[in-house]
Amino acid sequence: MDKLLSTIHCPPDLKKLSLKQLQQLAAEIREAICRLACTRTAHFATNLGVVELTLALHTSFDFSCDRLVWDTGHQVYAHKMLTGRYDEFPTMRAKGGLMGYPNPAESDYDLFMTGHAGCSVSTALGLRVGDEALQPNEQRHVIAVIGDGAFASGLVFEAMNNAGGLKKNLIVILNDNKMSICPRVGGLAESLDRLRMNPFYAGLKGEVQKFLNRVPVIGDPVERFLSQVKDAIKAGLLGGMFFEDLGFRYIGPVDGHNIRQMQKYLAMVKEFQGPVLVHVVTEKGHGFKPAAEDPVSFHAPAPFETSNGEVLGFKTSSLPPYSQVVRDAIYQRMKADEKVVAISAAMCQGTMLEPVRDDFPQRFFDVGICESHAVAFAAGLAKVGLRPVVAIYSTFMQRAYDQIFQELTLQNLPVTLMLDRAGLVGPDGPTHHGVFDLVYLRAFPNMVVMAPGDAGEVAPMLDLALSLDCPTAIRYPKTNAETINRPIVPMELGKAEVLRWGRDGMIVACGSLLSNCVEAADHLAEEGLDIGLINARFVKPLDWQTILRAVSESPFVVTVEEGALMGGFGSAVLEAACDAALDTSRIRRLGVPDHFIEHGTRNELLADLGLDAEGIAETCRQMAKSNHIAVGREHLANRQHV
Numbered sequence: 001m002d003k004l005l006s007t008i009h010c011p012p013d014l015k016k017l018s019l020k021q022l023q024q025l026a027a028e029i030r031e032a033i034c035r036l037a038c039t040r041t042a043h044f045a046t047n048l049g050v051v052e053l054t055l056a057l058h059t060s061f062d063f064s065c066d067r068l069v070w071d072t073g074h075q076v077y078a079h080k081m082l083t084g085r086y087d088e089f090p091t092m093r094a095k096g097g098l099m100g101y102p103n104p105a106e107s108d109y110d111l112f113m114t115g116h117a118g119c120s121v122s123t124a125l126g127l128r129v130g131d132e133a134l135q136p137n138e139q140r141h142v143i144a145v146i147g148d149g150a151f152a153s154g155l156v157f158e159a160m161n162n163a164g165g166l167k168k169n170l171i172v173i174l175n176d177n178k179m180s181i182c183p184r185v186g187g188l189a190e191s192l193d194r195l196r197m198n199p200f201y202a203g204l205k206g207e208v209q210k211f212l213n214r215v216p217v218i219g220d221p222v223e224r225f226l227s228q229v230k231d232a233i234k235a236g237l238l239g240g241m242f243f244e245d246l247g248f249r250y251i252g253p254v255d256g257h258n259i260r261q262m263q264k265y266l267a268m269v270k271e272f273q274g275p276v277l278v279h280v281v282t283e284k285g286h287g288f289k290p291a292a293e294d295p296v297s298f299h300a301p302a303p304f305e306t307s308n309g310e311v312l313g314f315k316t317s318s319l320p321p322y323s324q325v326v327r328d329a330i331y332q333r334m335k336a337d338e339k340v341v342a343i344s345a346a347m348c349q350g351t352m353l354e355p356v357r358d359d360f361p362q363r364f365f366d367v368g369i370c371e372s373h374a375v376a377f378a379a380g381l382a383k384v385g386l387r388p389v390v391a392i393y394s395t396f397m398q399r400a401y402d403q404i405f406q407e408l409t410l411q412n413l414p415v416t417l418m419l420d421r422a423g424l425v426g427p428d429g430p431t432h433h434g435v436f437d438l439v440y441l442r443a444f445p446n447m448v449v450m451a452p453g454d455a456g457e458v459a460p461m462l463d464l465a466l467s468l469d470c471p472t473a474i475r476y477p478k479t480n481a482e483t484i485n486r487p488i489v490p491m492e493l494g495k496a497e498v499l500r501w502g503r504d505g506m507i508v509a510c511g512s513l514l515s516n517c518v519e520a521a522d523h524l525a526e527e528g529l530d531i532g533l534i535n536a537r538f539v540k541p542l543d544w545q546t547i548l549r550a551v552s553e554s555p556f557v558v559t560v561e562e563g564a565l566m567g568g569f570g571s572a573v574l575e576a577a578c579d580a581a582l583d584t585s586r587i588r589r590l591g592v593p594d595h596f597i598e599h600g601t602r603n604e605l606l607a608d609l610g611l612d613a614e615g616i617a618e619t620c621r622q623m624a625k626s627n628h629i630a631v632g633r634e635h636l637a638n639r640q641h642v
């Protein structure tokens with residue numbers, strides 16, 4: 001197993017390999033990626049697609065000196081294996097193991113910790129300009145590798161516009177696999193489709209010819225190559241002009257599974273002056289038929305079983321995830337009201353909105369990886385009377401911060417933000433934990449912020465949101481949606497739900513961790529502590545009356561949230577208590593502390609932060625102890641006699 005791969009300890013080891021050996025290595029890398037994906041959820045199809053490109057890059061450049069930035073960073077598995085992390089590869093995405101994205105703490109070959117799409121051209125340009133300023137005598141190449149999905153992000157055009165103006169040497173590799181997570185969308189997608197049809201772009205003929213006369217070309221006959229150029233001229237290509245108008249040379253399309261051809265083109269662009277875009281065509285899922293045929297399902301699949309290259313089935317859980325419960329609620333609302341429209345920013349699959357997309361094609365919009373545009377677009381729709389529901393992961397909504405400010409809250413427009421994966425997302429780690437939304441949303445006037453405590457609260461919250469004339473947000477976690485058995489208390493703006501009052505203390509739960517709080521209170525009851533529980537439901541407006549009653553009447557209050565403590569829900573409770581001149585010293589806040597949280601399963605991370613049932617119970621015990629509340633079955637028995 002991995003006969004060649006296990007001998008590669010750093011990229012210079014690759015330079016000794018023949019083309020045949022590199023191809024053999026590509027096959028071994030793919031096998032290692034397949035083995036990983038069978039055991040745990042990991043980015044699969046994208047990593048299969050860039051194996052040859054990664055080999056071509058590491059054999060054409062020296063990234064101990066040259067600069068390489070991977071956009072989004074979910075496609076770095078081959079890069080990690082080739083840069084000294086092969087032995088650790090099976091630990092990928094497990095707690096304490098390798099991160100699923102580039103991580104400078106793991107290797108000098110990883111320059112930025114990334115996970116959000118669209119930043120690579122900007123950071124690469126910064127590296128170029130910075131290197132030139134500080135080390136003008138060093139000859140370094142700077143390369144950004146970006147997928148066609150990420151390429152449509154607005155930020156990329158800002159960066160290309162800047163790079164074109166500065167005329168700096170910068171190589172942007174566009175990895176065009178025709179896919180974002182779902183099929184790519186938009187006008188640029190169509191333009192790339194046209195470019196893919198063309199054998200070679202005409203504008204560089206002279207330069208290419210000159211270069212080919214100097215560089216020995218192995219395998220690919222010069223005549224054929226040049227006749228392709230002629231064909232291209234005949235075809236009257238204009239597509240690449242788009243990039244050239246921005247100040248970039250366009251090269252391509254290049255076969256991204258042909259190592260030798262890529263090496264040849266990379267050698268050529270190394271010598272160019274100014275920014276250049278190399279259009280590399282790859283197949284997502286290449287080398288594993290089921291993934292190549294269905295790259296959407298195999299983007300980051302649940303672990304699966306295989307036999308003879310066939311997938312026998314995925315290992316999934318029986319409870320529906322929150323995303324599905326939310327999707328069903330959106331679907332129902334769209335069925336009932338023609339004014340409701342849904343918007344996704346390239347995350348139709350993750351937010352499980354495919355049935356909405358398929359059944360309401362006129363009222364569903366996938367805008368691509370463009371969260372700020374999604375929110376501003378929703379504002380326009382709302383202005384003329386539609387009711388947009390924007391489903392975006394909490395972490396990616398950060399991109400739209402200014403549009404939430406200016407286009408939504410400042411105009412007080414009725415757009416509903418559905419913040420998926422709010423809280424700890426597990427194996428994706430710090431780039432993806434959605435822990436800041438409460439902080440950034442509750443600061444804005446006009447905003448209503450809600451967090452369902454269980455599956456049953458999702459639809460009533462969406463109904464309420466769609467009945468209000470202001471911007472609203474509903475945040476929900478990346479986990480299965482449980483249902484907590486209790487009498488139904490109707491949803492009312494700014495009203496919390498009291499599950500029970502406790503004489504010894506109160507827990508105030510904000511959304512996703514309600515079930516852990518129920519479990520904690522139940523344990524404590526068995527130990528003799530009578531702890532009450534409030535399901536806050538609203539972060540804004542906060543139910544002052546209920547929460548302040550808890551603060552003033554209970555020996556202590558513990559707030560629990562799956563979000564950043566600094567400025568989050570617990571802070572809101574503290575502020576309310578302080579404004580009401582209550583004693584805040586008996587309020588304890590549980591949540592995500594002021595540092596970035598590593599990757600691991602959500603449950604592992606919750607336990608580490610004292611946010612599992614046991615951790616919450618332990619905090620209550622400590623608070624009870626410091627408030628001199630007697631604990632024990634005897635105490636409980638006495639209580640029951642009272």
Ligand SMILES: Cc1ncc(C[n+]2csc(CCOP(=O)(O)OP(=O)(O)O)c2C)c(N)n1
Pocket residue numbers: 046072074075115116117118146147148149150151177179180181284345346347369396399
């Ligand atoms: C700002 C942001 N929004 C959404 C995502 C979620 N996301 C991860 S990968 C991906 C698709 C990227 O497509 P592409 O760049 O073409 O890479 P591919 O997966 O096809 O290799 C998306 C939408 C993200 N990482 N960052």
